[in-house]
Amino acid sequence: MMNNQLNTPELRILLIKLRHHGDMLLTTPVINSLHQHWPNARIDVLLYEETRDMLAAHPDIHHIYGIDRKWKQLGTRGHLAKEWQLLKTLRKQHYDLVVNLADQWRSAIITRFTGAPVRIGFAFNKRRSAFWRYCHTRLALVTNHTTLHTVEQNLTILEPLHIEPQTNVSMCYSADDWQGVEAKLAEKGVTGSYIVVQPTSRWFFKCWDENKMAQTITALQQDGRTIVLTSGPDKKELAMIDTILSACPTERVISLAGQLSLRQLGAIIDHAALFIGVDSVPMHMAAALQTPCIALFGPSKLTFWRPWQVKGEVIWAGDYGPLPDPDNVDTNTKERYLDAIPVEPVVNAARRLLS
Structure with missing residues (x-):
């Protein structure tokens, strides 16, 4: 019927x-x-x-x-x-x-x-x-x-x-979105290969220590890589970006934090050599776009929210220290559960995916 x-x-x-x-x-x-x-x-x-x-x-x-x-x-x-x-x-x-x-x-x-x-x-x-x-x-x-x-x-x-499921996730953007991103990159002097790093989430308990992120970026800068930092427009996120930038060498790193629309963010991730980020929307976008991806995870439910069909690696804080039950996390806490993750495995993963 x-x-x-x-x-x-x-x-x-x-x-x-x-x-x-x-x-x-x-x-x-x-x-x-x-x-x-x-x-x-x-x-x-x-x-x-x-x-x-x-x-x-x-x-x-x-x-x-x-x-x-x-x-x-x-x-x-x-x-x-x-x-x-x-x-x-x-x-x-x-x-x-x-x-x-x-x-x-x-x-x-x-x-x-x-x-x-x-x-x-x-x-x-x-x-x-x-x-x-x-x-x-x-x-x-x-x-x-x-x-x-x-x-x-x-x-x-x-x-x-009784429909055959199609399992691919689609992150779509327009040619105009990418052209807008290209113009912003050119203004900042970026014309070749780059890595997108999104260290922020609207939930700060999902974020990694700023100094560790800065150390990771510095190691990649020393490898000759160009880094593009992105984030949402929230003041707390922009402050986090500033803290990270202040701890990095000034060459080969730029910030487009708070300057991109959602679809422009998809475009810049799609054209990146690598994406490094935490459990947030851009991480899912990178996985959907099949951009090589390093996803840093804390006390989220990995079964539900790991990056789907990711081309890359998930680094879970639970492998380096105890984590609370995801259902018991106070989303307003100031705890940084990802801080148990050392710098070395993140840098090593990045070098593997870039090789």
Whole structure:
């Protein structure tokens, strides 16, 4: 019955995921799988507005709808008006299939309101209610999710559709994105091979000691390598970059910290000889782009969040010292759990990947 409902020449699909940037990147195998199975389908995505740039250049996405968390600033009436407008807009698209990867009640309500004849979600343990089931026509099992990477977890939602999963993660950017990066590099005197180093994360407990990062950079500078430092625009991240720069020789190192858009960051990583970074979005981007990558990991769940199909090495702080249970970490702590990692294995890994 479900296959008959999806047997239409102008199939319309909506994929819903309401999470952070890295989560959005790791939904792309589902998008790629849907496109591979139905190459003529129109695939739309609903996400949080601030993550739009992560998927905006994906060639198989027809349209992106965003929920802007700033709507709350409009007051209750203004906020509800925006939500209602979005609901009506989505219902007018007459979707045939909604794939709800999200776990929020809001996503279930939206899924149901679209009126799509086929609506697939996950049978999350925390959502064992009649209303969650009512919002979806089929629920994919999550019984083995604790042993699967996030990419694999996402792909299990396709099981009710009997679609062959495509496991590649896609980090997409435009030619203009790379041209903008080239101009910035040229302004800084960088025209040849370079290494991208992203030492920062929005969670500082995921970061490595600044002096150790500076020592690593210095060793690579002495090898004749050029280093490009990147980070987000947050003041704390920029301060970390300044601390690292002050401890390095001045030659063959530049900073583009806070100066790149998300897609420009993808472009500069794609053209790099090597990426060195911590557990953060740029690390996932490097893995997706198959740029040689050194990923420094602390108390994150490696099973879920290791760089997917990485071309490189993961260096885990747990191999050098005790780590807390990931579920017990205070994300606002000032602890630097990665500090147990010595400089030598990072430099050696970099030299191996560059040889």
